[in-house]
Each structure stands twice: as structure tokens, then as C-alpha cells.
């Protein structure tokens with residue numbers, strides 16, 4: 001099983017949530033941790049440092065991708081000419097992969113300085129990921145991690161303006177190469193949608209869009225508690241919410257909508 005964290009936003013982190021996540025990792029048979037972007041609040045050196053220290057303290061393999069908060073906002077020179085310098089200093093390559101006993105996981109960098117909030121997937125990324133998915137071990141559950149969701153419901157105020165450019169084209173391709181799910185953050189709320197049904201992709205299996213809330217930050221969406229997801233090899237998803245009285249994350253089950 002995977003622990004899916006997102007939107008840690010170091011710089012606005014809650015120590016109680018961090019302690020509860022460490023405890024959760026000690027008490028559950030996790031294969032790895034995935035973080036779907038927004039590691040920091042303002043892409044500052046110390047925020048990346050603190051995030052790295054926290055992830056290392058979990059004592060599990062982990063995969064991270066950048067979010068729109070992980071490139072500088074106010075330092076215009078850095079933002080234009082070297083937006084990922086600090087990210088790469090701490091986390092290396094922006095599109096790493098991770099293979100565990102049950103999962104094959106690919107990170108996709110959807111962050112562009114021109115599409116800061118919305119994000120973008122390039123044709124080169126679509127082809128490269130497609131090849132990797134087709135060459136992946138057949139017995140493993142294939143997942144992709146990217147910061148922005150590929151779907152938001154019609155009544156959501158974010159709408160498609162927060163879904164990456166070319167995301168739909170990517171889905172058409174990847175869903176036929178064995179992709180079972182996409183892990184996202186960005187909206188700071190938990191949800192699961194079957195994109196195979198919603199977009200009529202024609203795949204022989206569900207392709208889940210799995211949204212995670214903010215696991216550690218004070219930047220809560222509409223008063224929702226801090227949260228994270230646990231994902232099983234059969235793509236069952238569990239949402240856990242932080243209980244401030246118990247100081248631990250508590251399970252709330254939810255099925256695909």
C-alpha cells in the first residue's frame with residue numbers, strides 16, 4: 001500500500017500533523033510514500049530543507065513531483081531562468097520513477113512558468129510516459145503522479161482552469177497503456193473519480209483520478225481537515241482525515257464517484 005501525501009507547503013506546516021504521519025508510517029505496512037507537489041509554500045531554501053528532512057524521517061522510499069508553489073513567485077529572474085534550481089538541489093530529477101512490490105509509479109512534472117497554476121503536459125512527456133507504461137512489469141499496478149488534477153466536477157469553482165493543458169490527450173494515450181490511476185493534489189480536497197467512465201476512454205478497467213488534500217499545512221480548503229490517502233494494489237483508496245483531539249489521522253472510506 002502507498003501513502004499518498006500532497007500539498008505539504010513547508011513554511012506553513014503543522015507539527016502535530018507531521019508527528020501523526022510519522023506514527024502512521026510506523027504502524028502500517030506501507031511500501032512507499034508519494035507526494036503530489038507543493039512541497040513548499042514559497043520555494044525557499046529552508047522550506048525545501050525542512051521538507052526533505054521530514055520525508056527522510058519517514059524511513060520509506062518516496063517519490064515527489066513539483067507543484068506550482070515549488071517555483072519562485074517573487075524572484076522574477078529565478079522564476080524565468082531557473083525555476084527548478086532549488087527543487088533539483090534537494091530532490092534531484094523532476095520525473096523519477098519508483099517500483100515497489102505491487103506498484104510501478106511515474107512522476108510527471110506538470111509545472112510551467114507560463115501555466116503557473118493550471119499546468120501543462122507536453123507531447124514529449126505523453127510519448128515518453130506511454131513508452132514507460134507499456135514496458136512496465138505486467139503484474140504491477142501502474143500509477144502516475146502529477147500536481148494538478150486531470151478532472152474537476154462541473155460544480156467545482158476551480159473548473160478546467162486547474163487541469164493541465166493536454167491532460168485529456170495524455171489520458172487517451174496512457175489509459176490504453178495500462179494506467180490505473182493518477183495521483184494529484186492542488187485543490188486541497190480529497191476525491192476519487194473514474195476517468196474511464198467520465199471521459200469514455202474505452203479502457204478495459206477504471207482509470208482513477210485520485211485527489212489528496214493538504215496533509216500538513218494550515219492552508220485548508222473551506223475548513224476541511226488535513227488529510228491524506230492510502231492506495232491499495234487493487235486501486236482501492238482510503239481517505240484519512242486529521243482529528244485534532246486525537247492528534248491522529250482517522251479513516252473515512254469513500255468509493256469512486
Ligand SMILES: [Fe+2]
Nearest residue numbers: 007038069186
Ligand atoms: Fe497547494
